[in-house]
Amino acid sequence: RPSNFPPGPPKLPVFGNYLQLLAGNYWYPYRELDRLARRYGCKVLGLHWGPVPAVVACDQRSIRQALAQPQLQGRFESIITKTRAFDKKLGVFFTDGVLWAEQRRFALRHLRDFGFGRRSPALEAEAQGELEHLVKLLRGETSAPHDKEVFVGGRALLPDALTPAFINTMLVPLAGARLPRDRDPALRATGRVVMLFQTAFDTTCGFVGLLPWLRHLFPRLTGHRSTVRSSAHLQRLFRDVFYDHKATFTDTHMRDYCDTYLNELEKLKKEGDLENSTFSEEQFLLSAMDFFIPAASAVSSTLVFALVFMLHQPGVAERVREELDRAVGRSRLPHLDDRAALPYTEATLRETMRRATLAPIGVPHRATEDTKFMGYDLPKDSMVITCLWSMHMDKEFWGDPEAFRPERFLDDRGQLLKKDPTLPFGAGKRLCAGETFARHYLFLFFAGLMQNFRFRMPNGQKPPPMDGHRPGLIESVPPFWVEVQPRD
Numbered sequence: 012r013p014s015n016f017p018p019g020p021p022k023l024p025v026f027g028n029y030l031q032l033l034a035g036n037y038w039y040p041y042r043e044l045d046r047l048a049r050r051y052g053c054k055v056l057g058l059h060w061g062p063v064p065a066v067v068a069c070d071q072r073s074i075r076q077a078l079a080q081p082q083l084q085g086r087f088e089s090i091i092t093k094t095r096a097f098d099k100k101l102g103v104f105f106t107d108g109v110l111w112a113e114q115r116r117f118a119l120r121h122l123r124d125f126g127f128g129r130r131s132p133a134l135e136a137e138a139q140g141e142l143e144h145l146v147k148l149l150r151g152e153t154s155a156p157h158d159k160e161v162f163v164g165g166r167a168l169l170p171d172a173l174t175p176a177f178i179n180t181m182l183v184p185l186a187g188a189r190l191p192r193d194r195d196p197a198l199r200a201t202g203r204v205v206m207l208f209q210t211a212f213d214t215t216c217g218f219v220g221l222l223p224w225l226r227h228l229f230p231r232l233t234g235h236r237s238t239v240r241s242s243a244h245l246q247r248l249f250r251d252v253f254y255d256h257k258a259t260f261t262d263t264h265m266r267d268y269c270d271t272y273l274n275e276l277e278k279l280k281k282e283g284d285l286e287n288s289t290f291s292e293e294q295f296l297l298s299a300m301d302f303f304i305p306a307a308s309a310v311s312s313t314l315v316f317a318l319v320f321m322l323h324q325p326g327v328a329e330r331v332r333e334e335l336d337r338a339v340g341r342s343r344l345p346h347l348d349d350r351a352a353l354p355y356t357e358a359t360l361r362e363t364m365r366r367a368t369l370a371p372i373g374v375p376h377r378a379t380e381d382t383k384f385m386g387y388d389l390p391k392d393s394m395v396i397t398c399l400w401s402m403h404m405d406k407e408f409w410g411d412p413e414a415f416r417p418e419r420f421l422d423d424r425g426q427l428l429k430k431d432p433t434l435p436f437g438a439g440k441r442l443c444a445g446e447t448f449a450r451h452y453l454f455l456f457f458a459g460l461m462q463n464f465r466f467r468m469p470n471g472q473k474p475p476p477m478d479g480h481r482p483g484l485i486e487s488v489p490p491f492w493v494e495v496q497p498r499d
């Protein structure tokens with residue numbers, strides 16, 4: 012063990028402590044991390060991810076420190092991140108240094124021009140249109156034959172019924188327009204391909220991250236086949252967007268993020284700087300994918316969690332509906348301006364994101380130099396894991412972390428507490444780039460669905476469990492049918 016390293020179990024050759032974690036809890040190794048931290052009586056655990064020294068921050072203080080400390084904001088490369096990126100370091104999620112800083116800044120700045128990550132009447136109108144369509148679909152008022160794939164006999168297939176809405180809302184800033192309704196089946200198929208990638212392994216890249224050759228022996232088991240398939244699908248999608256835009260591009264009118272990227276490429280080419288820059292067609296594809304993938308999967312997965320929790324907690328669901336009836340009524344759909352008047356609904360979403368920490372260990376960080384962390388010495392290239400799940404389920408902090416209790420986020424007058432002690436989106440320089448988008452549209456769709464419908468499991472089936480979700484890069488509920496009853 013490196014000297015002055017946090018307490019933790021002794022390591023084995025090759026795998027470090029990885030096998031021990033899997034033996035402790037195969038599907039949810041982060042729960043074993045949490046158990047080990049308690050066993051060693053510490054909030055910062057020290058172990059080895061294969062040969063790599065790894066520290067695991069398990070409570071508010073250490074996690075906030077890890078996310079704030081400038082020397083801990085690097086990322087790891089692995090065979091999986093390379094497979095999806097033409098064998099290179101590209102995109103935003105899994106890059107660091109100059110490339111990451113420039114590309115993240117460029118993407119956020121220019122996506123913002125088209126309504127992403129802020130209040131935007133134009134983008135909100137698009138999302139509102141998607142919500143209206145979803146409500147019609149779930150009332151059985153749409154007539155396209157393909158709608159039967161996701162809504163039949165008063166039952167809806169989740170998450171597939173929801174995915175086109177979120178994909179379309181993200182396509183507007185990225186590629187200029189949502190797709191016409193007859194492309195909903197293609198969008199649902201894309202949503203399923205994205206979930207293939209999201210459920211192939213966890214954010215540490217699992218076994219294949221440690222022993223890359225395993226992918227040749229077990230392409231399915233290691234998640235390699237899913238990575239190749241989903242990456243090829245998404246690269247094709249955004250290559251088509253890129254070349255369609257290129258064919259009609261003028262530098263006088265920027266239609267969307269793709270146009271601003273083309274414009275930057277043109278500018279750098281003219282100045283003779285393109286070769287030495289971080290901009291390229293391939294980088295565009297990966298940046299677009301890094302925004303598209305979570306929009307197509309993370310928001311709908313969180314909404315499904317919220318609906319599952321409502322199936323388990325009918326009392327909470329009724330309070331949400333009462334609040335919506337009082338503050339919004341039934342004559343119009345909710346919109347983002349209603350957020351301030353709906354503290355219980357907001358608290359229910361906060362509690363959803365605490366109770367089902369979508370990214371239980373966030374995305375691991377890398378120490379970019381030798382550094383001190385919480386009094387310990389971390390060698391350069393150590394892995395830093397923020398166990399967001401431990402923090403969200405910390406008994407010392409929450410008292411009753413297993414309970415689903417939105418009231419924990421409300422003051423005595425029922426108002427939403429200003430300070431939110433949860434961190435589902437991380438924090439600091441690596442803060443989730445889609446937090447605002449996710450919070451806005453999660454609210455809009457959850458409020459719209461709760462205002463209009465009651466949900467019930469068909470034929471007395473049990474709802475999907477509160478725990479025991481499908482593991483992966485993000486956790487999710489496997490697809491299921493739910494009975495939808497219009498409220499009027």
Ligand code: HEM
Pocket residue numbers: 078103104105115181301302303305306309310313369370373374375397435436437438440441442443444445446448449
């Ligand atoms: C409820 C939904 C979501 C949750 C819970 C979530 C959570 C997270 C977390 C925990 C991280 C890692 C932070 C870290 O490295 O410490 C992250 C990173 C990221 N997220 Fe999200 N996310 C969500 C939705 C979205 C959406 C909708 C988008 C884009 C449209 C998005 C784009 C990104 C990007 C690009 C990064 C990488 C940031 C970087 O490394 O600089 N996320 N997200």
